Amino acid sequence: MLTDQAGKGVHHDTPGPGHSAQNPLRTGGNLLQLVSPEGERISHPEFDVWVKDVGDEQLCSLYEDMTVIRRIDAEATALQRQGELALWPPLLGQEASQIGSSRSLRDDEFVFPSYRESGVAYVRGAHLSEIARVWRGNASYGWDPQRINLATPQIIIGSQSLHATGYAMGVQLDGANTAVLAYFGDGATSEGDVNEAMVFAASYQAPVVFFCQNNHWAISEPVRVQSHVQLADRPTGFGIPSMRVDGNDVLAVMAATRVALDRARKGGGPTFIEAVTYRMGPHTTADDPTRYRDPIELEDWAAKDPILRLRKLLEAKGLLTEDVEARVTAKADAVAAELRSNCIEMPDPQPLDVFNHVYSTPNSWIERQKDHYSRYLNSFNQPVEKGAL
Amino acid sequence: MSKLTFARAINAGLRKSLENDPKVVLMGEDIGALGGVFRVTDGLQKDFGKHRVIDSPLAESGIIGTAVGLAYRGYRPVCEIQFDGFIYPAFDQIVSQVAKMHYRTQGRVRMPITIRVPFGGGIGSPEHHSESPEAYFTHTSGLRVVAVSNPQDAYTMIQQAIASDDPVLYFEPKRRYHDKGDVDETIDLSTALPLDKAAVVSAGSDVTLVAYGPLVKTAKDAAMAAADDGISVEVIDLRSLAPIDYPVVEASVRKTGRLVITHEAGQSGGLGAEIAASITERCFHYLESAPVRITGFDVPYPYSKLEMHHLPDLDRILDGVDRALGRPNSLSGLEG
Numbered sequence: 001m002l003t004d005q006a007g008k009g010v011h012h013d014t015p016g017p018g019h020s021a022q023n024p025l026r027t028g029g030n031l032l033q034l035v036s037p038e039g040e041r042i043s044h045p046e047f048d049v050w051v052k053d054v055g056d057e058q059l060c061s062l063y064e065d066m067t068v069i070r071r072i073d074a075e076a077t078a079l080q081r082q083g084e085l086a087l088w089p090p091l092l093g094q095e096a097s098q099i100g101s102s103r104s105l106r107d108d109e110f111v112f113p114s115y116r117e118s119g120v121a122y123v124r125g126a127h128l129s130e131i132a133r134v135w136r137g138n139a140s141y142g143w144d145p146q147r148i149n150l151a152t153p154q155i156i157i158g159s160q161s162l163h164a165t166g167y168a169m170g171v172q173l174d175g176a177n178t179a180v181l182a183y184f185g186d187g188a189t190s191e192g193d194v195n196e197a198m199v200f201a202a203s204y205q206a207p208v209v210f211f212c213q214n215n216h217w218a219i220s221e222p223v224r225v226q227s228h229v230q231l232a233d234r235p236t237g238f239g240i241p242s243m244r245v246d247g248n249d250v251l252a253v254m255a256a257t258r259v260a261l262d263r264a265r266k267g268g269g270p271t272f273i274e275a276v277t278y279r280m281g282p283h284t285t286a287d288d289p290t291r292y293r294d295p296i297e298l299e300d301w302a303a304k305d306p307i308l309r310l311r312k313l314l315e316a317k318g319l320l321t322e323d324v325e326a327r328v329t330a331k332a333d334a335v336a337a338e339l340r341s342n343c344i345e346m347p348d349p350q351p352l353d354v355f356n357h358v359y360s361t362p363n364s365w366i367e368r369q370k371d372h373y374s375r376y377l378n379s380f381n382q383p384v385e386k387g388a389l
Numbered sequence: 390m391s392k393l394t395f396a397r398a399i400n401a402g403l404r405k406s407l408e409n410d411p412k413v414v415l416m417g418e419d420i421g422a423l424g425g426v427f428r429v430t431d432g433l434q435k436d437f438g439k440h441r442v443i444d445s446p447l448a449e450s451g452i453i454g455t456a457v458g459l460a461y462r463g464y465r466p467v468c469e470i471q472f473d474g475f476i477y478p479a480f481d482q483i484v485s486q487v488a489k490m491h492y493r494t495q496g497r498v499r500m501p502i503t504i505r506v507p508f509g510g511g512i513g514s515p516e517h518h519s520e521s522p523e524a525y526f527t528h529t530s531g532l533r534v535v536a537v538s539n540p541q542d543a544y545t546m547i548q549q550a551i552a553s554d555d556p557v558l559y560f561e562p563k564r565r566y567h568d569k570g571d572v573d574e575t576i577d578l579s580t581a582l583p584l585d586k587a588a589v590v591s592a593g594s595d596v597t598l599v600a601y602g603p604l605v606k607t608a609k610d611a612a613m614a615a616a617d618d619g620i621s622v623e624v625i626d627l628r629s630l631a632p633i634d635y636p637v638v639e640a641s642v643r644k645t646g647r648l649v650i651t652h653e654a655g656q657s658g659g660l661g662a663e664i665a666a667s668i669t670e671r672c673f674h675y676l677e678s679a680p681v682r683i684t685g686f687d688v689p690y691p692y693s694k695l696e697m698h699h700l701p702d703l704d705r706i707l708d709g710v711d712r713a714l715g716r717p718n719s720l721s722g723l724e725g
């Protein structure tokens with residue numbers, strides 16, 4: 001049932017130390033961290049329980065996923081440079097945010113991404129050719145959204161936050177105990193759609209998690225052009241609790257996402273997560289960050305590399321054996337090779353495909369145009385009459 | 390006279406307007422340090438400061454809505470919408486507010502706002518980056534809509550648009566940004582062709598071919614190719630899409646008796662329909678054949694591997710010219 005219960009989100013726990021009354025989840029404005037940049041495990045009284053099941057094997061598999069998507073990213077960037085892809089939006093540096101969050105979801109939970117969530121698509125089970133074909137220009141959509149519960153990538157900034165909220169309202173109407181998750185960037189928080197999504201989500205206490213990857217840049221604009229408060233402070237005004245988490249710490253991202261998803265599933269309403277991370281590459285392969293970004297800033301963030309951090313933790317725990325390293329590298333190489341061959345061997349679409357799927361039922365305008373265009377194309381194949389030239 | 394690319398020509402026009410009128414301010418996403426994703430505003434923030442060349446938050450309704458307030462306050466905002474497909478979040482502000490303010494206030498409040506929109510396809514972009522939304526705006530009373538086709542016009546018309554007391558949507562053909570052309574930077578705006586006038590860009594006597602924006606070049610190329618076949622095509626660059634300079638089109642059609650209209654936007658409800666109907670009303674007795682439209686299809690702009698099929702090209706335009714002339718063409722033998 002859709003209910004209008006302002007303040008229902010506050011029913012969670014009694015505010016503990018460091019919590020504000022309006023925002024039961026905020027850890028005193030601090031960045032939630034469970035692994036330090038030096039790779040040391042930091043224990044946290046509340047959040048540790050949310051990742052207590054993440055044992056050695058799981059840590060290694062998180063490391064594998066992060067390494068594989070970094071390799072996908074590098075390969076796709078190379079494919080673009082070689083003219084095989086028309087464009088690619090790199091996710092270099094955002095691996096922990098994407099893997100930590102998407103691996104917290106259940107398969108039956110629906111996700112609404114932007115264009116940068118190729119790591120999420122990989123985790124959800126999209127085929128590599130499905131990830132590549134949009135960027136190659138062979139299709140407008142990648143995967144079947146219903147097959148892997150992942151909406152088609154969204155280019156219009158922030159729109160998907162409303163779709164996620166609406167989907168969550170549907171989940172609520174169905175009385176289902178699943179959560180919905182929307183990804184967007186720091187720039188997106190300026191759009192009306194994202195703000196309206198928060199209004200709806202709060203009004204109806206919809207089971208939606210807003211996962212904002214604050215990678216510090218919206219193309220050339222630093223996050224301060226969008227906001228003068230921490231992004232995690234904004235939802236509070238809508239009555240939505242939020243968390244600010246180190247987006248380069250895969251364990252912290254997992255813990256925070258699990259908390260938010262659990263709230264949503266149990267009827268606790270929406271949550272906003274600000275994952276503080278950094279876009280180490282260009283905005284897309286068409287962008288030149290040297291025009292607007294200080295190289296020192298990049299160096300600072302390179303030192304906080306999410307994969308490096310997990311590596312250090314694994315090393316400290318003695319988990320990074322030659323076996324593990326070899327397995328991960330082999331997997332990454334195999335995936336990259338598959339992406340390359342999928343991409344290069346992808347058949348071109350046919351000219352008349354241009355008319356397909358505009359409507360689900362026949363449309364006389366389009367049928368006529370299709371017929372005319374097909375006659376036009378055929379006119380090039382008509383045999384030249386003998387003696388005509 | 391200097392040789393400038395399209396993008397540089399607009400840049401030079403913006404610079405001139407910023408220099409001449411302290412009330413001109415530029416606003417948009419990434420227009421500052423980056424100089425815009427197409428570098429059209431390159432260097433302007435450096436030279437005029439962050440208060441005149443404003444990197445706006447990522448919010449199109451915000452960009453146009455605040456421009457309305459700035460106009461109330463006496464400013465002349467020049468807003469950049471990064472790509473055609475991102476104008477829709479601002480649609481409400483444009484059609485409900487910008488377009489109607491002068492009428493609602495019986496002329497007491499003016500909206501001298503220029504909205505620059507890179508439009509059209511042909512650059513291999515993903516979805517929402519290649520739209521031709523001009524008809525939505527030509528359908529809205531109170532807006533002027535122009536589409537530029539060459540660096541000289543780009544330079545002149547951006548300044549005329551900014552100087553106009555009416556709101557102007559200024560469509561820039563993004564696939565022509567790197568085309569070079571002669572630009573006379575000393576041109577006198579008061580004697581230059583006014584913003585709402587069409588231009589005959591190549592004279593001819595057999596068929597009138599109407600184009601605007603990115604397709605003017607294609608239309609001129611088609612006219613040259615047709616000339617090889619002994620067909621004389623008169624090409625008209627509309628320049629202004631609202632209002633349309635019908636007298637120029639009319640005069641041409643009275644001479645040629647045949648009309649072909651081409652645009653990238655889909656056919657149904659597009660500008661071609663408007664022009665065909667208006668010219669049929671005005672020149673019915675002069676027409677030797679029904680007006681022909683060569684346009685994009687009535688489909689969402691397709692993914693880049695198929696865009697060359699969607700976009701009118703030289704051959705499709707020539708096929709349309711053959712249809713207008715009753716020569717053998719792809720639809721020969723079909724009725725209607």
Ligand SMILES: Cc1ncc(C[n+]2csc(CCOP(=O)(O)OP(=O)(O)O)c2C)c(N)n1
Nearest residue numbers: 116155156157185186187188217218219475
């Ligand atoms: C409505 C809309 N306006 C503008 C754009 C152009 N654009 C694409 S990405 C982008 C920056 C987005 O930044 P952010 O939301 O922080 O996400 P990030 O790209 O950093 O992941 C802009 C301005 C767009 N795609 N949609």
